[in-house]
Amino acid sequence: MKDIYELLNGMDFDESEFEPMEVSEVENEKVKRALKKSIKQKNRSSWKKGAAAAAIFACLSAGMVGMTFPAYASSIPVVGDLFKFLDTGKTGMYDHYKEFSTGLNLTEESSGIKVTIQDAVYDGKTVSMTYVIESDKKLAENLLIGGSPEIKGSQASAGSSQITKVDDHHYVGLFKSTNLNQMDADQVNMEWKINSLSLPDSHTKIKGDWNFAFSLNAAEQKEEVFNLSAKKGGVQVSITKISQTPMSFSILYIQKADEKIRDQWDDMMVELDVKDNLGNSYSGEGNGGSGKDAYSISSSSTFEKLDPKATELIVTPHVQLRKHTPENHGEAVITEDGEKREIPVKQKPGKVKEEIVLDAMVIPLRD
Known part of the structure; x- marks a missing residue:
């Protein structure tokens, strides 16, 4: 019996059959990036389980x-x-x-x-x-x-x-x-x-x-520790570790921002564009992170299975800076009477968002 993925892949769809739904600005940007990364050809070998x-x-x-x-x-x-x-x-x-x-x-x-x-x-x-x-x-x-x-x-x-x-x-x-x-x-x-x-x-x-x-x-895994950094325009991303499993690999990294960035922008998000020396591009998803504020966070992202023939990864950080607006941010408090009261968003002047692309970092892969 074919599984549901194979059945869907073989169907002829009518656009009217789909029901649209609203997504956030952040999700919209992620979909655009995923679409660009999916337009590629790959020649992959399989791990033994x-x-x-x-x-x-x-x-x-x-x-x-x-x-x-x-x-x-x-x-x-x-x-x-x-x-x-x-x-x-x-x-x-x-x-x-x-x-x-x-x-x-x-x-x-x-x-x-x-x-x-x-x-x-x-x-x-x-x-x-x-x-x-x-x-x-x-x-x-x-x-x-x-x-x-x-x-x-x-x-x-x-x-x-x-x-x-x-x-x-x-x-x-x-x-x-x-x-x-x-x-x-x-x-x-x-x-x-x-x-x-x-x-x-x-x-x-x-x-x-x-x-x-x-x-x-846990699945079988191997790890390598690194100390690689890229900095531009008041933001910095440092790669600290890569972990490989038979089905995926993860990159651990730290993001930082100087006082000028903190004063001008309300939050900061990093996405990693990852390629290898063979020309493969890797789709991935952020796993979240922790830190003292929105500008200093230790995070990780997981990517699809690594090509075993690759000897280097080329990682380019894309830093998204954003200001809070009524459309993308909201806060509320519960009063003593139990009522929910929204707090008006104080929007900072100037453009709402900006992207900074840092220089690529090269990660050598161990056999």
Whole structure:
């Protein structure tokens, strides 16, 4: 049987079948970059599968994004490679995750709804997990999960959540998170307690108990430590480590800004453009980071499988500077009476955003 990704790839789509949804300015820019990176040709060799890989997810604050396929989704079986299926931009980011993941297939049922954790993979720092939600009754276009998975012992994590409606009774999703306060661990313990599923379109909440707990091991990995830096226009990015697994590689880096940048701009975001000496471009995703403010942060980004023939990576940091406006930022406080009061945004003068492209840094790769 073909999996859902293969079935979708072979279908002839009508643009009217898709239902549009609003996305933020930041997400719009990420999609544009991913599209540019996906227009490429690659010749890749395969790793041999080593030790069994596994994963868990813990996310304290994550955005929920999704899309629906109303015209043809009812014919799609909820089986196969959900990592590939949920890579809607076909960037190649998750092409090898299924191959090196652990098939968990853990199911909990409550209130007529089944939640199944399907596959998981853990690279020693970042964890990813696919899941399926199946309901006896028709739900809604949008679905929110009440309860975030947690890595036991972790005090902070950063991550993302993605959910897609397959048909009126099925949803599939992906959780991804990075543990921010621990050194790389060979094993992680997970708990995911779901107490409700919310349908925001109808202001309905379905209460229930879907509880999961298990331990998972890290994938095979090798690491190299570096001290590379690039600086321009008052901002600096330093690469400190690269970690490779059979399905991906991650780059750890630190961002800094001088006082002039801090005074002029409200926040700063770094995206890494990564190529190798063979001409391959690599799609990636940020894992979040931690630091004392928006300008001094230690972060990491994970990229698709590394070409084993590559001997160098060429990393070009793109620094996005932004000012807060009523359209891209909001704050609120809860008064003593329990009322929510929005705080007006004080916009700084001048242009709202700017990009600074730093000089490329070359990372030599160990055999």
